[in-house]
Amino acid sequence: MAQAQGLGKKYIKAFFKGFFVAVPVTVTFLDRVACVARVEGASMQPSLNPGGRQASDVVLLNHWSIRNYDVQRGDIVSLVSPRNPEQKIIKRVIALEGDIIKTIGYKKKYVKVPHGHIWVEGDHHGHSFDSNAFGPVSLGLLHARATHILWPPQRWQKLQPMLPPERKPLHREQE
Numbered sequence: 001m002a003q004a005q006g007l008g009k010k011y012i013k014a015f016f017k018g019f020f021v022a023v024p025v026t027v028t029f030l031d032r033v034a035c036v037a038r039v040e041g042a043s044m045q046p047s048l049n050p051g052g053r054q055a056s057d058v059v060l061l062n063h064w065s066i067r068n069y070d071v072q073r074g075d076i077v078s079l080v081s082p083r084n085p086e087q088k089i090i091k092r093v094i095a096l097e098g099d100i101i102k103t104i105g106y107k108k109k110y111v112k113v114p115h116g117h118i119w120v121e122g123d124h125h126g127h128s129f130d131s132n133a134f135g136p137v138s139l140g141l142l143h144a145r146a147t148h149i150l151w152p153p154q155r156w157q158k159l160q161p162m163l164p165p166e167r168k169p170l171h172r173e174q175e
Contacts, residue, residue: 034062036150037078039090043122043129047076047159048090048149058151059090059159061144069139071096071118073169074161076146079120082134088143091120091130092163099169106132110170116140121167 039048039057048057061078071077071093081087095101100112101119113119117136122128131137149155 034060034064035144037061037088037090042124042127044076044090044092045124045127047092047123047162048146055152057149057155059146060148060150062147063144065145065147066142069142071139071142071145072161074163076159076161077120078143078146079137080141080143081129082137082141083129089129090146091122091128093118094121094131094163094167095119095169100171101167101169104132106135111136118142123164 036058039059042049048059049055059076066077073093073096075093076090077093078088078090081089095113095118097113097115097117099119100110103109103111104121104125111119113136116139118139119131119136121130121132146159148159149157
């Protein structure tokens with residue numbers, strides 16, 4: 001009986017050792033490398049959530065790939081909402097710093113994206129709260145790049161950067 005108690009203590013001790021190592025490693029991974037997120041709403045249709053409310057896409061968000069704020073036009077990114085810091089939004093990068101973009105309903109018809117900022121829009125114009133509502137977004141608000149659709153299974157795919165031809169920047173400032 002005493003031997004069984006000693007064995008039980010040994011397993012409990014091993015469990016807690018593993019637990020106290022696994023939790024910080026997992027938290028660090030989810031914070032710095034990648035995590036998954038469910039996409040809600042119609043703002044990114046048809047690229048994400050093409051079925052509307054019937055099924056939400058679940059995407060892989062890669063934090064590591066944007067650690068140096070290295071984003072390209074056409075990337076789908078997750079960012080902290082400029083209007084509500086408690087909320088994360090997912091949008092497509094339309095223009096980078098120095099680009100001049102023709103807006104859709106913004107207070108100015110043309111905007112030059114300032115240094116350290118990007119212009120983001122949802123794919124479903126008119127159903128998206130994006131840079132056309134709040135202007136250029138600071139790179140510091142970037143959270144991650146969406147790289148894959150993980151769920152539902154019939155939509156498994158890698159998300160490719162794609163910029164709609166009608167949304168290409170009008171002019172790129174010479175560097």
